[in-house]
Amino acid sequence: xxxxxxxxxxxxxxxxxxxxxxxxxxxxxxxxxxxxxxxxxxxxxxxxxxxxxxxxxxxxxxxxxxxxxxxxxxxxxxxxxxxxxxxxxxxxxxxxxxxxxxxxxxxxxxxxxxxxxxxxxxxxxxxxxxxxxxxxxxxxxxxxxxxxxxxxxxxxxxxxxxxxxxxxxxxxxxxxxxxxxxxxxxxxxxxxxxxxxxxxxxxxxxxxxxxxxxxxxxxxxxxxxxxxxxxxxxxxxxxxxxxxxxxxxxxxxxxxxxxxxxxxxxxxxxxxxxxxxxxxxxxxxxxxxxxxxxxxxxxxxxxxxxxxxxxxxxxxxxxxxxxxxxxxxxxxxxxxxxxxxxxxxxxxxxxxxxxxxxxxxxxxxxxxxxxxxxxxxx
Numbered sequence: 001x002x003x004x005x006x007x008x009x010x011x012x013x014x015x016x017x018x019x020x021x022x023x024x025x026x027x028x029x030x031x032x033x034x035x036x037x038x039x040x041x042x043x044x045x046x047x048x049x050x051x052x053x054x055x056x057x058x059x060x061x062x063x064x065x066x067x068x069x070x071x072x073x074x075x076x077x078x079x080x081x082x083x084x085x086x087x088x089x090x091x092x093x094x095x096x097x098x099x100x101x102x103x104x105x106x107x108x109x110x111x112x113x114x115x116x117x118x119x120x121x122x123x124x125x126x127x128x129x130x131x132x133x134x135x136x137x138x139x140x141x142x143x144x145x146x147x148x149x150x151x152x153x154x155x156x157x158x159x160x161x162x163x164x165x166x167x168x169x170x171x172x173x174x175x176x177x178x179x180x181x182x183x184x185x186x187x188x189x190x191x192x193x194x195x196x197x198x199x200x201x202x203x204x205x206x207x208x209x210x211x212x213x214x215x216x217x218x219x220x221x222x223x224x225x226x227x228x229x230x231x232x233x234x235x236x237x238x239x240x241x242x243x244x245x246x247x248x249x250x251x252x253x254x255x256x257x258x259x260x261x262x263x264x265x266x267x268x269x270x271x272x273x274x275x276x277x278x279x280x281x282x283x284x285x286x287x288x289x290x291x292x293x294x295x296x297x298x299x300x301x302x303x304x305x306x307x308x309x310x311x312x313x314x315x316x317x318x319x320x321x322x323x324x325x326x327x328x329x330x331x332x333x334x335x336x337x338x339x340x341x342x343x344x345x346x347x348x349x350x351x352x353x354x355x356x357x358x359x360x361x362x363x364x365x366x367x368x369x370x371x372x373x374x375x376x377x378x
Contacts, residue, residue: 006046010053011032011054013054023106035057035058040068043075050078050081053081080097081112089101149173152173153259163264171196174236180196181235181236184235185264186231193206212228212233223237223241225239227253229260232264234257309344316334
């Protein structure tokens with residue numbers, strides 16, 4: 001239902017008031033003033049849409065009153081329709097929206113009011129649309145500012161090298177929302193808990209967090225919000241009363257908490273990779289030392305074996321001399337000993353090939369261990 005415009009009528013013409021009051025009441029909410037001073041006083045309490053100002057008011061200078069209303073910031077939007085004489089229509093102080101020259105017919109008067117009502121209706125719609133647009137713009141700006149807090153955290157979180165530093169950065173972000181919050185981390189048997197106001201975490205707070213962690217990913221209870229991930233829990237203790245802002249804050253806090261969890265998991269993965277890299281480096285050192293020891297033992301065994309073969313060959317030659325073996329047979333047996341010694345030497349040389357391959361593997365492992373270490377240190 002359309003609202004009827006609110007009209008102030010300021011005139012001392014009782015006959016005119018009597019003749020037009022009923023018709024005006026059908027179209028407008030109406031206040032009638034016989035004195036200009038009373039009309040000006042009433043403007044301080046409630047601002048009308050239209051002021052019908054008769055320039056023949058006996059107690060004030062109507063043009064001075066008209067200018068005062070126009071120049072006052074609180075009443076400058078009032079649409080002033082002056083009822084004036086033809087001579088007054090050209091008054092130098094006249095800055096009204098419109099005027100009607102007296103005397104005028106009722107048809108002209110009510111036609112002008114009808115057009116004025118349409119104009120006011122269009123202006124009211126335009127103002128409502130403008131107000132809505134401004135509200136949407138302000139909401140969008142607020143949303144961008146609130147989301148900016150999350151984006152700032154995500155940007156800075158990569159500089160955090162410990163879970164504790166992630167917690168401090170998270171608390172700084174939540175403080176920008178002017179929220180009372182507790183952040184709790186748990187990982188590999190350890191935990192870290194802190195509060196936005198820096199107050200000590202009580203046993204009651206810890207118990208409350210422990211209970212809330214079992215209630216799902218996201219839960220709102222009255223003015224409290226809990227967001228849970230595997231390693232992260234964020235408890236907001238004073239969510240705003242404004243439902244629109246509360247919804248935005250809830251979404252932003254959920255996004256923030258997801259970013260926090262991602263960074264915590266990243267740090268834990270980096271720590272795990274560091275341990276693996278250290279294990280690889282230890283294993284490489286052990287293998288390298290073992291291969292070096294194995295090679296030294298192989299060289300010693302080969303040297304000792306060759307000496308034993310040489311001694312056995314010499315012993316056989318001496319034995320052949322004492323046994324008076326025929327030269328042909330002696331040469332044949334010595335030749336077989338030499339062939340045996342060569343075959344044994346060839347067999348003992350094969351571990352050197354294995355050693356070369358093991359050393360190649362060690363080189364690759366050392367390179368891999370160095371690359372893992374470089375990535376972990378980044």
